[in-house]
Amino acid sequence: MPPWSGVDTIVDKKVMREAAEAYLKYLWSSEGQRLIAKHYFRPSLAAILQESRGEFPELKLPTVKQTAGDWANAQKKHFSDGGIFDQIYSK
Structure with a gap:
């Protein structure tokens, strides 16, 4: 999954909290996870990983x-x- 981080003081100062939270909500949605997999990042949601099982080898x-x-x-x-x-x- 692509990395993401937000620093509260910066997010609040720039009045971007709503956009940052919407981005995170989308990133963890099924649709967002499918988009992540489409761009060769391993999805975190088990159901989406299962859909993409041919693309990502099992990790032990x-x-x-x-x-x-x-x-x-x-x-x-x-x-x-x-x-x-x-x-x-x-x-």
């Missing part, structure tokens, strides 16, 4: 428990000083 992702034990260990492993993020970012 490990759980946090399988890879790090728990969220505290995952945070430490990936984001502590010298962690995996630092190692990747420094290359």
